[in-house]
Amino acid sequence: MKIKFTIFFILSLSSFIHATDRPNILFILADDQSPFDLKIYDPKSPLDTPALDKLAKEGVVFDAAHHMGSNQGAVCNPSRHMIMSGRTVWHLPHGSIKKLAPNSSQAEKDAMCPSDLANFTMAAVFNKAGYDTMRTCKNGNSYPQANEKFTVRHDATKRGATDLTGSAWHGQQVLNYLNQREKTKDQDPFLIYYGFSHPHDNREGKPELLRKYGATNQLSKDHPPQLNPEIPTPKLQSNYLARHPFPHGHPGLRDEVHAPGIWERRDEATIRNELGREYACSENIDIQIGRVLEKLEAMGELDNTYIIYTSDHGIAIGRHGLQGKQNLYEHTFRVPFIVKGPGIPAGKRVKGNIYLLDVLSTLCDLANVPIPKTNEGLSFKDVLIGKKETVRDSLYGVYAGGTKPGMRCVKKGDWKLIKYDTLDGTVRKTQLFNLKENPDELLLDHHQQPIISLTGNTPKPTQINLAKNPLYSRKLAEMEQALLMHMRDFDDPYRLWNQADEGLVKKTH
Template sequence: MSWKEKIYLGVVFSVAGLSGWATGSTKPNILFILADDQCYEALGCVNGEVQTPNLDRLAEGGAMFNHAYNMGGWDGALCAASRAMFNTGRSMWHNFKLDRAVRSKAWLNPPPEVDTGSTWSQWLSAAGYHTYFAGKWHTILHEAEDVFDETGTLRPGMPNQTKERYERNWEPGCSDWNPWDKSKGGFWQGGQHWSEVLRDEATAYLRKAPQRSKPFFAYIAFNAPHDPKQAPKEYIDRYPLESIRVPENFLPEYPYAREIQSRDIRGERLAPFPRTEYSIKVNRQEYYALITHMDDQIGVILEELDKTGMRDNTYIIFTADHGLACGHHGMMAKQNMYEHSLCAPLIVSGPGIPKGKRFDERIYIQDIVPTTLDIADIPIPEQVEFQSFLPLLKGEEYHEREAIYTAYKDVQRSVIAGDFKLIYYADIPLYRLFNLKNDPYEMNDLANHPEYAGKVEELRKVLLREMERYADEQLTEQRHYRKKPKPNTMPKKM
């Protein structure tokens, strides 16, 4: 019996009698667009600096989540963990086996209890959807060709990197790196920008959609705006350096960079140490240009959807696999526990979705998986650990999680409950405490204030509870968590 037959037997009978937003032949189409490394604030409708008119219109015509988190990763490639969670619906620690002998490669070993033949796309395919994938795959649990009905060009985790990008001259006006130089490869490898290739493939797929008898699930995965952040010159020119703002929580260098194993991450070498305001502006200029270029390609894809006449019965979901620091807190990359790196944009548009609605409830981006199954009236498989936010979209009763739990390797953990975030650095060891409501830029560490000792202890217990919930054994079994954390001797202001 094939995987389709096995999954079909598990869903077809229960689908028939369900009530919801779509049943029978009226099942909605689902267009899922995933960016790579786009911070939640990197939208024009959020920060007013980056130009994203197409995504802004999508948000105006739909709902947007202000606090959508990725759970983290086992090594520097956070996108691999994020995409594995999207494809299996399982949480981070239930997707892979912890192998202490090859700690940095733990994500190469899925545990036997993970059913690697059962994925998001397969559940939709078994329920009658035609499934399509093109773009960045980067999850070794499955091959895209094995779990989608049709695939376009499959891209690796990141475009090739070049020596010139990492060794560029950071003296103002002396750069020997140009993002529009096609000879350097990267996003230009093959002659056409990767975002434009994906645009062409996505529009070609949508153009044929009306000819099919099935609804579609199209998973369109951009590599943008991941470095090397290359875009045509006209997009760079839209962002004069004098117009770029340096983040309010800019630092020349993060004080615990080495202890949290971020100092030597490849992405942190995209700006000099110590950081300069000029280097941050240049990085943000190139980041914004690549995002605007991607936004234009998304605009063409949405125009094609309109031409098919199928938009009124299509749910469009846009997000990214996580955020990116790009100058916040003296960091450039995403291997940290701050909002700029944990949070991604999340926009949902479609039939019945409230227009212009902004949700402050904290969710995981992978909650998209059970939400789409709910929308399509497909029973949610037992292996799915994430939570549908369809009740929120429908204005019905919704039970928000008590806590959001995030992790990086065996050195960083955080938990968010209520207005507070507790960060734990295992190799120091050290706690940091921030009030996200009063201090959204996470600049005022409260962990060493006597009046917050009770809050630290309260969240420490929540942290331990969430470790157990998600079977996170890296700290509970190692020496790290048995150490007594040091008092935080850093200044109150960062």
């Protein structure tokens, strides 16, 4: 009996190894989605996402997944470059602005960004490993040379309110591809990059989903939305503000002053309506994910497929009085991140401390594919299988798309530091948060009675910016040093007002 069990165990293990030796990969990417839109991260959220909820129950949810940031207003551009290449934010084709001497060698230039980087990006690496690669996503604000490496590609920007003009179009491209594989009995492993154009504005939701969330498509500045008690829109988040406490540092930024449906308004009705539009678009994404997962299950491919769900970055939509993705608060610096697949435990939450740029090395690690030499990310496979809780101790973030140097942040343990050095030195601010005590990064402004009346949230006295509190001066100094260390390590070409110049030019425009 013991011998029979041993033989059965060995055969089962052999079957598992064989099945996962060439696993499929389904990488799903939303465009502009805060993790706190999802019940998985905020149980109070009214957004319904049954497919993602099921994915989370069957896989691992990351509570500290982040994009590293941006050196331009179109935050999705460097984010998607980092996903494709595994490179850090200042080592990208369009982001390597560290001053090099005119006589710099090719090796020095390649250290900043290899001239042949596209040959070591996601599709190129998996093509070489014998995978079939397929992609559908929005056009623009991406990495064209890397996207061209996919053997099957159907890219188009689809932000409309119908199946032909919205998220269902992307879903149909994946279904068409899977149907073709089934028809031809294709046995090669696949890597599918399943990207959406929503919930990025204009956020034109399908009529039935807009009705569900009490929202209407607002495309005219002259006719702002009105609150309708009979069909209520989602409530304001607890960190909502009518305006940010100080200038954002990027004058004329499209997301803050020109995005259709919001423009410069931050009143309750406008923000609640925009949240309803965001949720309508996000639920439609969930529906399209469900269609593809059902197809994979019907094909018998689901159990041998690693599935990752994430977004290119978060989004504010009224939080902290901001609208876009050009900030470093948690609602924007963090991204949703769920992973399910062979050998991954079900229903587990981990911290992770990962960046989106870690995706490439992790997919390679899971699929037994060599990690490209150009990669700078860290594989989080050991986090997925329970060997580790995190892959790094601290995290760095940047927004330098407006006036320079811009914003920087660092997270370490329960603590987070955000610094602002913008508008030719006229805005120089420091924020220090204990995220365990103040997860929504509430400020003194959130303690004002008019805001409390709107949000229904009464902050605790300690839920404020602690940077000026002498009790935390040592912690502030520790976090300042951690930030400087990361700026050096990642070749950040700028220094902030209270940092040593270190031979770098502090640009102010």
